[in-house]
Amino acid sequence: MKKIDINLIREDMDRCYLCKKPRCKANCPIETPIPNIIQLYKDGKIDEAAEILFNNNPLSAVCGVICPHEDQCLGNCIRGIKDEPVKFHELETYISSEYLKNARFEQVNKLNDKIAIIGSGPAGITLAFILAKKGYKITMFEKNSQIGGVLRYGIPSFRLSGEILDNIEERLLELNVKIRYNTLVGPVLTVDKLLEDGYKAIFIGTGVWNPKPLRIKGESLGHVHYAIDYLKSPKSFRLGKKVVVIGAGNVAMDAARTAKYYGAEEVIVAYRKDFAHMSATKAEINDAKEEGVKFELFKAPVEIVDEGVVFIDTKMVEEDGKEKMVDIEGSEKLMEADSVIIAVSQSPKNNIVSNTDNLETNKQGLIVIDEIGHTTKRGVFACGDVVTGAKTVVEAVAHGKKVAEAIDDFCKNEE
Template sequence: MKEIDMKLLKEESNRCFVCKNAKCKNHCPIDTPIPQIMELFREDKIDEAAEILFNNNPLSAICGIICPHEDQCLGNCIKRIKGEPIKFHELETIVSSEYLKNASFKQDKVLDDRIAIIGSGPAGIAIAFVLAKKGYKITIFEKNAEIGGVLRYGIPEFRLSREILDNMEKRLLDLNVKIKYNSLVGPVTTIDRLLEDSYSAVFIGTGVWNPKTLNIKGETLGHVHYAINYLKSPKSFRLGEKVVVVGAGNVAMDAARSAKHYGAKEVTVVYRKDFEDMTATKIEIEDAKKEGVEFDLFKAPVKIVEEGIVFIDTKKVENEDGSNKLINIENSEKLMEADSVIIAVSQSPKNNIVSNTKNLETNRHGLLLIDDIGHTTKTGVFASGDVVTGARTVVEAVANAKDVAKSIDEYCIELKNKKNCI
């Protein structure tokens, strides 16, 4: 561990109250044992702390960077009342990143059961680690050339170092996890075929990669792009000098910051409501502002033209019951000139798996239906993450994946017991 990092660990851990009923821990979706970790930092037991962090959350190195800390540990630190909160997420990133780089895992036992994991995003990686450490034979089917899913192809590299993902892949390989790259499950390799090929269970963690449209005229024009597509390979796009981003979530902020990072001189995020209504975290919005991204609020898109995009002004009005509604202001349409328009208004799942699998049901939004233990409507097939919930945070995906990993383990044990009874 670098000396400066050790100094930071010591300073922050000594500032911590190590609360018995810690609000930071209580507001962590994956229940990270923050007081215990801070105590270990004080005692210079860094390796022990790192192992606990990883076992609780295999993606702790990533969550330390991209979690909405203002709503979780940082925002609920008791020291925030009269001073600076403990920046636990920074300590978590330092320790967990070093652990991933230097650790060497091995399977203590090898079970007969083979598990197929479709997708190597947050949920898939978490499931792979948990089950591989238990001894299961894991095969990950990844449609791209590298693992990571949304972590690699949806979050800019200047925010999330690819070294962390590369080290995560090395640790998976330590545990004898097999990874089939450029392997799309659905059209050729089907789930039914996987179950026929001796896989005891299948996990679907394919995320949400279909961009939602604005449903306005002009979306197919050549200078219009969807954020989820742009973020996969931003260096290959030629956006021009003036870029407009429509949307207000973290994906919109990532797209705007990336456009600025890769050379656009003027980037404007346009949203139909106010800052307080944005789903992006405050820190993401502030970082975008610091990097020169402009914001134009209370405007709704009407149509896209060659010269840019036409917006209509909006405003909030109060209903009789005290609630607010958003209305358009008549005759306020105006062209906002742009070389490129990026649309960032959420995503939905692709249907290549569902359309090629019998008895696998979805809701009206195309999200997979599961029971309370992550089992889909098809026997032996489990799911969690964004493909079930829609776009959520990484830490939520990992927390849910841990629960589903337990369900898969129990399912395989029960399956084996039934076979032994025959």
């Protein structure tokens, strides 16, 4: 994580116009009251500002670091039209991180209803905080040895400090949230078993952990890895000196930067289109460039071989008024690499769905829900990436808040 200079933050906040109709707030998926927070900070009411941030977004300390700010608050700052935009996310990170570190929570209300939360990623953490504060008995089931989901096992620690996640865990424990580590729900401990054991409602927030393949020859070779697997434990991989990353999203950037961080001398991101079509944020791309990651554009993988990847050149053409990418015949060429990392999106694992009756999924394997997050199985709710596919953390939190209220209503009505 980048170091924060509180003096520079203070100077930057003085530049804010404190707009009455703030575009920064309107373009935040969770509608963070940005001018209000800045005013409280300037008035010295930091604790009050921190509490408002947390109550609006339990993962504000995380979102301040990893949100695509250029598409949200930063990119919609009025000040940024003719000047540098106000970097509110840096203030958010500072205030929220300190709050998580120093705040002490207590579960005041005590209800008898038990709620199971499967998965401890952004959506699961959000629901755990909201429902535990309401007094519910929460048990969180996590397949790994630490909570965080994609925050812990999909984002490099040099981008998001593990200390933030550790502090989140401490605050959850203070609210009497029980955490069952190394527990995979599905094959043995099923959803039906949880319902039999008296859980009033169950939430599924297991994310998307199955890597999508390229479906080209050579994908099973020993020097080929999927980014989502690599990022879980990069220290255990021996990638060699030259690494080629195939993909253009934030996961691809994370994998490329991580490979550089752990010693690869040359890391190349190969993509079939240009920078303008990359799904990664400009900030992520620029960070990768600054850290020495190289880019090869208009390259589509044809085959992976022992020596590296065979790419074919591509180009964009206009056909019937629409842009279309085509291969340039005869342009195949080997790009040598000691290791290849594939980063072309993910899909959900089916360990829960395949062991649960009446739980419907769509063609992509994503869980089907109604407008409030209720699945096709009564008492079972879901949201986050397992419903939408890979999205941003703040979107998972925003959806999680709505589903938490739906679960609360469901439990009350069941009584």
